[in-house]
Amino acid sequence: MRVIELTGGSVAIAGRPVLRGIDLTVEEGEFVALLGPNGSGKSTLVRALTGLRSLTGGTLTLFGTPFADFHDWRRVGYVPQRPGATAGVPASVREVVTAGRLTHRRLLRRLGRDDRAAVDRALALVGLAGRANDGVAQLSGGQQQRVLIARALAGEPELFFLDEPTAGVDAANQQALADALAALKADGATIVLVAHELGPLTDLVDRAVVLRDGRVVHDGAVPDDALAHAHHHQRPAHHDHAPHVASPLEPRTEERR
Incomplete structure (x- = not known):
């Protein structure tokens, strides 16, 4: 089944x-990676595919x-991508992840057994079951990024x-993310x-x-230059920024790239 089909997709921001x-x-x-330098349009394309940014041309x-x-x-x-430090989120890990069940529940309905089981599975998948009652802040x-993934x-x-x-995100958290996505792919x-x-x-x-x-300049196997970068992924990152943890229905923001 074809899950996504975009034909002639175009986006302009402020006329550009x-x-x-x-x-x-x-x-x-399929597991598809969108690659390219900063400013190439990768994040804008994802926002267009999710409706966070309107197409100005093409069909989806x-x-x-x-x-x-x-x-x-x-x-x-x-x-979403959330670089930069957070001012502190007054919620537990479980509370943030539970917000991911909103699309399955009627407003104000209490969590059911299926909801709790889905939250537990998500926390286990990202390796944070033992931190469920800790404050996100x-x-x-890197762990906060895993919370965002568990929420989804x-x-x-x-x-x-x-x-x-x-x-x-540091190397240990990168590997935890890879393990979670491997299970999701499986x-x-x-x-x-x-x-x-x-x-x-x-x-x-x-x-x-x-x-x-x-524009798309390549569609196929992972390019050699990306493979070369992969050999160095175990080097610790210089920064482990804390991403902002927002509502699943966060307002649209201007594209960063």
């Missing part, structure tokens, strides 16, 4: 073209449904978008990952789509 005539298809169960279907008619958002998970940036996983999505999940999820470097995620990728100046 950012994406130009993008053609992209993603099949069910999700799960075979024209985007304008697609409403089954519980099938889609999204982990007590965690390192709790919704049990079939299609999973991640925007630079390993940026500014369960048959479709994954679209934005990355500048793949590191420990390299072996999971089925296909790489490289953008430059808002």
